[in-house]
Amino acid sequence: MSEQAWHEQGLRDAALAGDAQAWRLLVEQHQDAxxxxxxxxxxxxxxxxxxxxxxxxxIAARSLRRFAxxxxxxxxxxxxxxxxxCRNHLRSRRRxxxxxxxxxxxxxxxxxxxxxxxxxxxxxxxxxEHYERLLRAKYFEEASVECIAQAEGQTAKAIExxxxxxxxxxRELYQRETS
Amino acid sequence: xxxxxxxxxxxxxxxxxxxxxxxxxxxxTMTQLKRTRQFSQVKVGALWVAVFLVGVSLGxxxxxxxPEQLAIQTAPQASASEIPPLxxxxxxxxxxxxxxxxxxxxxxYRQAGDRFxxxxxLRSALRCYRIxxxxxxxxxxxxxxxxxxxxxxxxxxNVTRR
Numbered sequence: 001m002s003e004q005a006w007h008e009q010g011l012r013d014a015a016l017a018g019d020a021q022a023w024r025l026l027v028e029q030h031q032d033a034x035x036x037x038x039x040x041x042x043x044x045x046x047x048x049x050x051x052x053x054x055x056x057x058x059i060a061a062r063s064l065r066r067f068a069x070x071x072x073x074x075x076x077x078x079x080x081x082x083x084x085x086c087r088n089h090l091r092s093r094r095r096x097x098x099x100x101x102x103x104x105x106x107x108x109x110x111x112x113x114x115x116x117x118x119x120x121x122x123x124x125x126x127x128x129e130h131y132e133r134l135l136r137a138k139y140f141e142e143a144s145v146e147c148i149a150q151a152e153g154q155t156a157k158a159i160e161x162x163x164x165x166x167x168x169x170x171r172e173l174y175q176r177e178t179s
Numbered sequence: 180x181x182x183x184x185x186x187x188x189x190x191x192x193x194x195x196x197x198x199x200x201x202x203x204x205x206x207x208t209m210t211q212l213k214r215t216r217q218f219s220q221v222k223v224g225a226l227w228v229a230v231f232l233v234g235v236s237l238g239x240x241x242x243x244x245x246p247e248q249l250a251i252q253t254a255p256q257a258s259a260s261e262i263p264p265l266x267x268x269x270x271x272x273x274x275x276x277x278x279x280x281x282x283x284x285x286x287x288y289r290q291a292g293d294r295f296x297x298x299x300x301l302r303s304a305l306r307c308y309r310i311x312x313x314x315x316x317x318x319x320x321x322x323x324x325x326x327x328x329x330x331x332x333x334x335x336x337n338v339t340r341r
Binding site: 016023024027031032035040044058062064116120135139140167174 | 191
């Protein structure tokens with residue numbers, strides 16, 4: 001295990017044993033990243049970010065025992081939870097379409113950006129998990145193809161080709177949302 | 180289209196959560212964490228109690244059960260008509276002579292005949308078999324698979340004669 005994994009395992013064990021300081025450290029280290037990730041997943045609208053972040057953290061606290069540092073970083077585990085929370089939120093919103101969108105966009109954005117934000121969020125929510133992971137690494141984490149290839153244990157060429165397919169899948173889902 | 184896609188997927192800047200919101204998040208997650216820990220402790224406790232109860236129940240059931248009776252099979256008692264294997268052919272013949280029951284007499288003569296035959300005393304065996312056939316009447320004249328070669332021969336001869 002890497003040094004980071006040992007560190008995160010220590011914090012997890014301490015938090016599970018009731019050490020409030022360890023849990024506080026985990027929350028403080030990652031809460032901004034979770035909020036940014038939710039903003040990316042939601043395509044730009046922010047009003048639900050706080051609620052979804054809180055829900056994600058509650059789930060993380062409830063299932064902290066299931067976090068296995070040897071399988072991945074705590075942040076990626078949190079992103080997995082936040083992604084599911086986001087998907088559930090969009091699904092329930094889709095079921096009750098008549099509700100007005102609680103969208104607050106940046107002032108610079110065009111009015112039509114509200115719709116675009118929702119379509120981006122829906123398309124990301126419907127993408128297969130491995131495509132979403134690659135797009136997240138490429139666009140949200142702004143990692144280079146070489147870095148992604150190393151993390152995924154694949155060649156750069158293979159990652160490029162998967163990224164092309166992931167973009168095409170995203171575009172298709174986005175256009176389907178538009179139509 | 181790629182530029183548009185890059186724009187759609189670019190990271191979004193979000194302002195940091197207000198301090199009170201952060202405090203609220205910490206408070207509710209810590210409560211959740213504490214509750215989860217208590218729940219798992221209760222689960223472990225319940226497991227121990229369950230194991231203890233199962234042990235006590237098994238012990239109690241073990242005490243309640245009556246000791247198993249050993250099935251002792253006694254050897255069937257020899258009937259009056261059966262002859263202990265230690266008796267010699269002459270002794271069996273003597274018993275047959277003493278017996279008042281014709282059926283038992285016939286049976287004893289047959290056994291005496293068998294013993295004599297085993298001892299290669301053909302003359303005595305022949306005598307005993309003849310008495311067996313005379314005393315037993317028509318019931319014993321049928322040839323049986325258990326008959327010795329001599330008795331079988333006598334029976335078939337008798338049938339032929341008749």
